Amino acid sequence: MARLEQYAPRLSATGGLCPRRERIAKQLILANLGESLAIADLAQACALSRSHFSRAFKCTTGLSPQEWIRQQRIQRAKELITSSSLSLTQISLECGFCDQAHFCHMFTRSEGVNPMTWRNHHSRHKHQVIAA
Template identity: 80%
Template sequence: MARLEHIAPEPHSRSATGGLCTRRERMVKQLILANLGESLEVTELARACALSRSHFSRAFKCSTGLSPQEWIRQQRIQRAKELIISSALSLTQISQECGFCDQAHFCHIFSRSEGVNPMTWRNHQLRVIAA
């Protein structure tokens, strides 16, 4: 039995458990990350995976633990945090770069995610780095 486990190929598909197969998950995540600054529609992501919108949404959540919209939002916030720390861009520029419709929406989503507004978060991070 141990020998069979050793030579059995690694599973390439999570579809048996309801998730996206590894190839599709990697592809759609790369697509999202390459287009964070754009409007990303779940329907288009589903089409890229050759799945219906509802099947894609369920499979994506099963694979990642987050809905496609939540995962996109999380990635946008992460990218915004990188830009807040490493660039001199304004919040308006950062919000556009990360795909938020405007600065107010960005600040609202950021505050809800991080518990503080972007500039408070930035100042705290700079103090931590300087310490």
């Protein structure tokens, strides 16, 4: 006798997202990092309610969806800071922050230094590695 649970998409045994839903959510986030992302849209893509999705996402990743998005935006900003000559304003908009002030605040909170200091330190370190 077949069990209904075999066929229905399920959460993982720990209450988190199943691997397919986790992949869908993360791919959607990363593909739209520079855009405004509504948790309701992520939940809809995973066929879950907003609250259920938020709980399951946190259970799976250890972070709320908003915090995970923020970390991905900061990571992308760090990549752009070290690999481009874009201004911090351009980088902040490219990474989905509403303005440079908010970007600087979130970056400083995450990295312990403001983006300009971080850029100066990493460009100096990059030049030292190249010169060696």
